[in-house]
Amino acid sequence: MVEVDEQERERARLAATFGEGGVQAAARDAIAYERSLWSAEIGNWRDLRRLETAPGQPATEPVPMWAWCHGAPGIGLARLATRPWLEDPAIDGEIEAALASTLRRGFGMNHSLCHGDLGNLELLLHTRRRPDGQRLQPHIDRLAAQVLAGICRQGCLCGVPEGLETPGLMTGLAGIGYGLLRLADPEKVPAVLTLEPPIS
Numbered sequence: 421m422v423e424v425d426e427q428e429r430e431r432a433r434l435a436a437t438f439g440e441g442g443v444q445a446a447a448r449d450a451i452a453y454e455r456s457l458w459s460a461e462i463g464n465w466r467d468l469r470r471l472e473t474a475p476g477q478p479a480t481e482p483v484p485m486w487a488w489c490h491g492a493p494g495i496g497l498a499r500l501a502t503r504p505w506l507e508d509p510a511i512d513g514e515i516e517a518a519l520a521s522t523l524r525r526g527f528g529m530n531h532s533l534c535h536g537d538l539g540n541l542e543l544l545l546h547t548r549r550r551p552d553g554q555r556l557q558p559h560i561d562r563l564a565a566q567v568l569a570g571i572c573r574q575g576c577l578c579g580v581p582e583g584l585e586t587p588g589l590m591t592g593l594a595g596i597g598y599g600l601l602r603l604a605d606p607e608k609v610p611a612v613l614t615l616e617p618p619i620s
Contacts, residue, residue, distance in 0.1 A: 431505070447506060454495060455510075459484070463521045464492050486526035487535030488542065488613050492518040493526055496543045500550075501614055519547060519556075527563055531599070532579030533613060534590040537567050538599025542613045545606050564603050571596075 457465045464484040488494040496518025530536035579591035586592035610616035
């Protein structure tokens, strides 16, 4: 009940600021654009920043990325955040596609929040809140153990070239520490990747 009341207050505030339906129209346009980038062949949304090239050949296909910043994990989180605000039956299917894609290809690069394992785990932690979300607990447990084993074996892998240590939040040690706190107690530590407010 409290969550519903909070959503209604937020809707009223957004309507007063941007006009009735203005934010929803912008969100629908953004989602329509993202949908145009979906590739069933790769099971991910195309990343138009990077193009695959062969030596001496022009760029052809976009190289996909599985990260909060680009690709299935971030789009899945965005759809989860959008779900309470937009009536769109396709959103649930996109959340499932993002989950499947992330579980298949989203782990093993580095430990960062931006484009590493701890950021990609955020999609699973958020989806676990849904009524059927407990099905993800074995995946969360397995991947958390994999991250911890990697840190014990080789130290923290930051999300910068060559894995160099950096203190930053999104690609560095601060974010890795924060991601580990989220794994330890996601009900008390808010998710920075979805701009959650402090939890009282």
